[in-house]
Amino acid sequence: MNERPDRSPITSPRSERVRKVAALAGRSARRKQGRFRVEGPQSVRSLLEHRPDLAREVHLTERAATDHPELLDLARDAGVLVSTVDEQILRALVREPAAGAPDGAAADGSGAAGALVTPQGVVAIGDLPAEDPAAAASALEALPADRAVTVVILHEVRDPGNVGTLIRTADAAGADLVLLTRTSADPYSPKAVRASVGSLFHLPVLTGAVIEDVLEQLSGSAITAAATSGYASSELFDVELPPRIAWILGNEARGLDEATLAAAPLTVRIPLAGHAESLNVHTAATVCLFETLRRRRAGA
Amino acid sequence: MNERPDRSPITSPRSERVRKVAALAGRSARRKQGRFRVEGPQSVRSLLEHRPDLAREVHLTERAATDHPELLDLARDAGVLVSTVDEQILRALVREPAAGAPDGAAADGSGAAGALVTPQGVVAIGDLPAEDPAAAASALEALPADRAVTVVILHEVRDPGNVGTLIRTADAAGADLVLLTRTSADPYSPKAVRASVGSLFHLPVLTGAVIEDVLEQLSGSAITAAATSGYASSELFDVELPPRIAWILGNEARGLDEATLAAAPLTVRIPLAGHAESLNVHTAATVCLFETLRRRRAGA
Numbered sequence: 317m318n319e320r321p322d323r324s325p326i327t328s329p330r331s332e333r334v335r336k337v338a339a340l341a342g343r344s345a346r347r348k349q350g351r352f353r354v355e356g357p358q359s360v361r362s363l364l365e366h367r368p369d370l371a372r373e374v375h376l377t378e379r380a381a382t383d384h385p386e387l388l389d390l391a392r393d394a395g396v397l398v399s400t401v402d403e404q405i406l407r408a409l410v411r412e413p414a415a416g417a418p419d420g421a422a423a424d425g426s427g428a429a430g431a432l433v434t435p436q437g438v439v440a441i442g443d444l445p446a447e448d449p450a451a452a453a454s455a456l457e458a459l460p461a462d463r464a465v466t467v468v469i470l471h472e473v474r475d476p477g478n479v480g481t482l483i484r485t486a487d488a489a490g491a492d493l494v495l496l497t498r499t500s501a502d503p504y505s506p507k508a509v510r511a512s513v514g515s516l517f518h519l520p521v522l523t524g525a526v527i528e529d530v531l532e533q534l535s536g537s538a539i540t541a542a543a544t545s546g547y548a549s550s551e552l553f554d555v556e557l558p559p560r561i562a563w564i565l566g567n568e569a570r571g572l573d574e575a576t577l578a579a580a581p582l583t584v585r586i587p588l589a590g591h592a593e594s595l596n597v598h599t600a601a602t603v604c605l606f607e608t609l610r611r612r613r614a615g616a
Numbered sequence: 617m618n619e620r621p622d623r624s625p626i627t628s629p630r631s632e633r634v635r636k637v638a639a640l641a642g643r644s645a646r647r648k649q650g651r652f653r654v655e656g657p658q659s660v661r662s663l664l665e666h667r668p669d670l671a672r673e674v675h676l677t678e679r680a681a682t683d684h685p686e687l688l689d690l691a692r693d694a695g696v697l698v699s700t701v702d703e704q705i706l707r708a709l710v711r712e713p714a715a716g717a718p719d720g721a722a723a724d725g726s727g728a729a730g731a732l733v734t735p736q737g738v739v740a741i742g743d744l745p746a747e748d749p750a751a752a753a754s755a756l757e758a759l760p761a762d763r764a765v766t767v768v769i770l771h772e773v774r775d776p777g778n779v780g781t782l783i784r785t786a787d788a789a790g791a792d793l794v795l796l797t798r799t800s801a802d803p804y805s806p807k808a809v810r811a812s813v814g815s816l817f818h819l820p821v822l823t824g825a826v827i828e829d830v831l832e833q834l835s836g837s838a839i840t841a842a843a844t845s846g847y848a849s850s851e852l853f854d855v856e857l858p859p860r861i862a863w864i865l866g867n868e869a870r871g872l873d874e875a876t877l878a879a880a881p882l883t884v885r886i887p888l889a890g891h892a893e894s895l896n897v898h899t900a901a902t903v904c905l906f907e908t909l910r911r912r913r914a915g916a
Binding site: 358362366481484485486487488489490491513514515518519553586587588589590591592593594595596598599602603606607609610613614 | 658662666781784785786787788789790791813814815818819853886887888889890891892893894895896898899902903906907909910913914
């Protein structure tokens, strides 16, 4: 993982280096190479600004270099290799695998469809953070003890677009930490990275958490695990929310499993006023996280 | 549009009738035929329960008929033709056109990817409501004058999955009416219908509205047009929300155009607590609509 980057120019869209970057659409290639891919000026800027420690290479067109000179400055400050490539090579770097690939190539959404077609002139490569339950535990442990905190736990959220959008919304609502259990989609898949629009680099996002361990750790801490359920007796807007809270979000189709739901000390129902039978996981998360933010601000 | 349905059994997946239903994925075919398509037991049940006046035909497999006997009862009560078809014909009814079709076949999302593959044994055909600015005006006019109302206006929301999800969220938050301007995606596209998960039939949803006319009508009514803007001086959580409110939601990439924003008497900023630069249109709508619901319930 720490070999020096190849500083020779990329001259062919069919070169081995280009194929390795394109392969980063797949989880197994990301693990094998220890790398992930970031596309588009906004996301690359976030990577270079907020997580320069992860950044390794930036590839961009002459046009993108002219349009976004700040990327060159940020890359230089971060000591990151910058290479200028032509449009054809740039497109080859983000070539999508055939539909049905493990990351759900056909299942993306979140309005990111444009990004499937063009990376807007810039692609970055970063070091893939390890999937590490111990790192998740340490990150929880390290949260400040003397103020309000909001943690978001994604458990079995399978769609990479949803994972990215949830990270973006968690960021916007001021979450301090996002943990993903092993059975969630990888936030470092290109689809999730695109959907997070840079938020992946704005707050600590840790993968590989084990839900039972996280719940046990929370129960011994002063952070209350909270979940939504259509069968909960209390409504979100009526219940007192603890200032230190960890929202656990579950699978798109099935929600949270019963054991996890039973282990959460706080379960709330989101009021549904019309005839809708349910909310999707992202809508439910948005309501809970912005209500948490509203209370936090009202209390400040 | 009012010819009697063909009651003969469908015997081939390549028949003209099957091809006409499959073609309903395209907006021009929907307009030409005056029909739209609904897939899956939950959405078909909502159509038959809430808008039996629109329902014309239900096609389902033997298996689906056994698993969902209530659909047969509802169809009989609605006087709707029911035909039993084999799985091969059912799949042919929902065959997707090639990617790049006008409805954005490759751009769907919202966790509805499974529905692209299987309609879960049931497909219904309905009469397509006309795109009619006068109907939109009448629906606004007809809202009760003596209580709180929430209207949602979608202006230039281009992704059918977003349109469907926004209708679902509007329903869940108790909206009384959804209006779509001509430049929004069609809520009767299969992708939008799937993403709305039945909510399309739970509340009045009218297409073909003209934004200038709607704004003028609102300004003469006791319903306040409201919009979000990152530059608004008031924050959503601090500002007084009128009990009769119409939230105007704009394009995914560009937001609302300046003229529309300037014409809205109320603009609010959604507080962003982290480093996220913006929210997507659905997240912003969720925050505004559920805050509206929370205030409404707190005031009751």
